[in-house]
Amino acid sequence: MMTLLKSATNGWLDYTQHGKYAALLLAAILYLGYCLWKSKAARNGGKQPLFYLYAVLITLACICPVTAVILMKYQTAFYSYVWIWAAVPQTALIAWACTEFLYTLWREKSIRNVAVTLLLAGIVILSGNPVSDRTGSQLTQVETPREVLGQLSEYHLEESGETEYSLWAPKEILAAARAYSADIHPVYGRSIWDAALGSYSYDTYETWQEDLYLWMNHLEETGEPEYVRTEENTGERTIDFRTCLDSAAAAGVDYILLPGDLPEDTAEKLQETLGTDTERKTIAGYYLIKIR
Known part of the structure; x- marks a missing residue:
């Protein structure tokens, strides 16, 4: 159990060191949350807000060490930490956010959109490595x-x-x-x-x-x-x-x-x-x- 807890504690830090995918996921969650907050679909209910809520909750569960351990135990403890991220629809979230952003940018050009773009770009740039560190230090080893x-x-x-x-x-x-x-x-x-x-x-x-x-x-x-x-x-x-x-x-x-x-x-x-x-x-x- 202590081994699983240690793996879950260090898992998120290790996960973010293999490219920008985790940063793109967080940026997508923030942007989609902003879009849903100001849209009528979020206030009236529907499948989109439910899908978004599931994605946010399961992402937080993977990041938090305690809930990450529960997910790893649910997988009978055979798999390493990175495998629990299979439950997060990362590709769908990122594609949804990109589509929403491009559509909004095409529909209306405003300073607000530029500000959001800069914020999301900053998150991506400051999080994780530009490429997997396997291409550098691990290859030399x-x-x-x-x-x-x-x-x-x-x-x-x-x-x-x-x-x-x-x-x-x-x-x-x-x-x-x-x-x-x-x-x-x-x-x-x-x-x-x-x-x-x-x-x-x-x-x-x-x-x-x-x-x-x-x-x-x-x-x-x-x-x-x-x-x-x-x-x-x-x-x-x-x-x-x-x-x-x-x-x-x-x-x-x-x-x-x-x-x-x-x-x-x-x-x-x-x-x-x-x-x-x-x-x-x-x-x-x-x-x-x-x-x-």
């Missing part, structure tokens, strides 16, 4: 996982003479592993953090795999080597590096990659857990741990 996997595969081939190996690493590395080579066996797949990918599958991850993911994700975000997991039945449970190492070894993992920008005290604690006999190698900015 695609090469980094492949570089890491390439160096690790070469290292493994030199060490063992084989091409297949099992890997536990940060999610950006594991997400690229299967596309890079079928010889790399990730300890878990993308569906562990993107539930929509496994929404039509009844397969689930075991507790130890979830522990590995939660610990690694926590280490990346905070630099802390311990993660406290809260469960409904057992309460709080601390997951540390030793627990993860034992689980990875039992699962037959060959290599572990850890973020290379960890705080020095965290890196020292992890080294203490590994022991002095284990050498800490570095590959493409990541710490490499060889288990077998």
Whole structure:
């Protein structure tokens, strides 16, 4: 439940960073509200005001974290936050607003229309990014996982003479592993953090795999080597590096990659857990741990 609430809380901010569509939607809602307010159709009732009211209410429900969680739970919690926006008729609202605006502008030219145009243009310009940020920063990050996997595969081939190996690493590395080579066996797949990918599958991850993911994700975000997991039945449970190492070894993992920008005290604690006999190698900015 806390995971859903966190996703819903950050969901709107993340959603507005992928283009101007959200800004166009808000501009359409404001403009249509103004048009309906001054029209006879709104005062006399009808289908248009009812459709507009539904669209406004469901939009507010998607933006508000509490109601967004309810919508996500209604979807059986399989899908990420962005999927709840399927309930909002965004294209219809924007098309309706554009049609209404162009018709009004053609019918009567006035200073009031110019003012409304400037207001809506300001909302669009000041909200969101002009293009999806996937075209910029994310595309530049695609090469980094492949570089890491390439160096690790070469290292493994030199060490063992084989091409297949099992890997536990940060999610950006594991997400690229299967596309890079079928010889790399990730300890878990993308569906562990993107539930929509496994929404039509009844397969689930075991507790130890979830522990590995939660610990690694926590280490990346905070630099802390311990993660406290809260469960409904057992309460709080601390997951540390030793627990993860034992689980990875039992699962037959060959290599572990850890973020290379960890705080020095965290890196020292992890080294203490590994022991002095284990050498800490570095590959493409990541710490490499060889288990077998």
